[in-house]
Amino acid sequence: MKTLIQAGMIFQDSEFQTRDILLNDGIIAQIGPHIDPTQADQIIAASGQTVLPGLVDVHVHFRDPGQTDKETVKTGSEASAHGGYTTVCAMPNVTPVPNTPDKLKQMINYNDEQGVISVKQFAPVTYDECGYQLVDFDGMKKAGAVAFSNDGVGIQTAKTMYDAMTAIAKTGLPLAAHVEDHALMNGGVMNEGSASNKLGLRGAPEVAETSQLARDLELARVTGVHYHVCHVSTARSVELIRRAKADGVNVTAEVTPHHLLLDHSMIQADDPMYKMNPPLRTRKDRAELLAGLLDGTIDMIATDHAPHTSADKGHSFNDAAFGITGIETAFPLLYTQLVKTKKVTLSQLLKWMSSAPTAKFNLSNENEIKIGNHANFSVWDLNDPHQIATKNMKSKSHNSPFLGDQVDAKNLMTFANGKLVYQDQ
Numbered sequence: 001m002k003t004l005i006q007a008g009m010i011f012q013d014s015e016f017q018t019r020d021i022l023l024n025d026g027i028i029a030q031i032g033p034h035i036d037p038t039q040a041d042q043i044i045a046a047s048g049q050t051v052l053p054g055l056v057d058v059h060v061h062f063r064d065p066g067q068t069d070k071e072t073v074k075t076g077s078e079a080s081a082h083g084g085y086t087t088v089c090a091m092p093n094v095t096p097v098p099n100t101p102d103k104l105k106q107m108i109n110y111n112d113e114q115g116v117i118s119v120k121q122f123a124p125v126t127y128d129e130c131g132y133q134l135v136d137f138d139g140m141k142k143a144g145a146v147a148f149s150n151d152g153v154g155i156q157t158a159k160t161m162y163d164a165m166t167a168i169a170k171t172g173l174p175l176a177a178h179v180e181d182h183a184l185m186n187g188g189v190m191n192e193g194s195a196s197n198k199l200g201l202r203g204a205p206e207v208a209e210t211s212q213l214a215r216d217l218e219l220a221r222v223t224g225v226h227y228h229v230c231h232v233s234t235a236r237s238v239e240l241i242r243r244a245k246a247d248g249v250n251v252t253a254e255v256t257p258h259h260l261l262l263d264h265s266m267i268q269a270d271d272p273m274y275k276m277n278p279p280l281r282t283r284k285d286r287a288e289l290l291a292g293l294l295d296g297t298i299d300m301i302a303t304d305h306a307p308h309t310s311a312d313k314g315h316s317f318n319d320a321a322f323g324i325t326g327i328e329t330a331f332p333l334l335y336t337q338l339v340k341t342k343k344v345t346l347s348q349l350l351k352w353m354s355s356a357p358t359a360k361f362n363l364s365n366e367n368e369i370k371i372g373n374h375a376n377f378s379v380w381d382l383n384d385p386h387q388i389a390t391k392n393m394k395s396k397s398h399n400s401p402f403l404g405d406q407v408d409a410k411n412l413m414t415f416a417n418g419k420l421v422y423q424d425q
């Protein structure tokens, strides 16, 4: 079966060029300015459209097993395909947590079976993501773990982190950390500052993040582990990571679309759609997160797609679940708010959303549009103004503060691993 995608703009040799792409049984067989259409069984006209390399998200929550009313590997991967993603890494805070290599292997097989895109799996650092009992890191690596993380909870003691880093360093896999000191959180539900004061809600200070990050950077320096910082949220964290990189620490970092596009001054009322960990911080923090991406301190963008049912989200800030969805809205929002406004270029955005996460997490480079690779790309109309609406969502959950926002970019189709896995209706 030969499919010709005709006259799309593709990013090749550091620039956008109009190119035809010929797929032969899902594998990119030819890329050229004009490929003979008579040999194709199927032609997809992509003139005026943009073909993006498969996006990669190293931080998603698919809730499967345990909370499949919120998301499943199937719906989460379909939502990812809608967002233009072809590879994601799923966090292990599911129920039960895959504590052993056997359990992890089962999850990996299930992800392969159910996922319409490539769904890689994190292993936990400690049993049930709490306490001190370290998992069998070697066994987890052999079972196919992509990296280790206790995301959702910070590792509270330096000793546990030190022991984990020492052992994980030997595996060569990244350790992705949710940096949050429980005691310093002070039961906060949003950032401590003007917004929490105005709304009368309990605030969590930024030092709950930065103090644990400072500790970890020093432990990472000593152990040599690849230490990856999840969802960096404060200007001070960016500065600490910048210094650590200059100091030769093996550290990488991610930032979420919501921490780049929102800040706590935008929380006008007690609206739990704005409740997540870490919380939205100040305008200055937000500006420094973008500056950190631009100067290479922050390596990539990850969504932290955290689906919750309306029952779990439909309360006040105080008792709603932490977390928002993101995988379907990340590219349209970032393209509209950062690329269209010329704050960043499309090639920078694609680096942060595809090539950098691929390189830093040692993932397959099949997401590049390159001869010999399986088709892992999406075809977008970048000039189709529309509103973000739940009716277009593939995720089971719709907990997003961006519903109703205007965006310009619309995904028309996604190919993953050579197959058409999303098509706009």
Ligand SMILES: NC(=O)N[C@@H](CC(=O)O)C(=O)O
Binding pocket: 061, 093, 151, 152, 153, 178, 275, 276, 277, 278, 304, 306, 307, 322, 323, 324
């Ligand atoms: N980000 C969140 O607020 N919630 C995440 C956990 C996490 O990423 O810390 C979740 O699993 O719901």
Ligand SMILES: [Zn+2]
Binding pocket: 151, 152, 153, 178, 230, 231, 277, 278
């Ligand atoms: Zn987290």
Ligand SMILES: [Zn+2]
Binding pocket: 059, 060, 061, 091, 151, 152, 304, 306
């Ligand atoms: Zn998370």
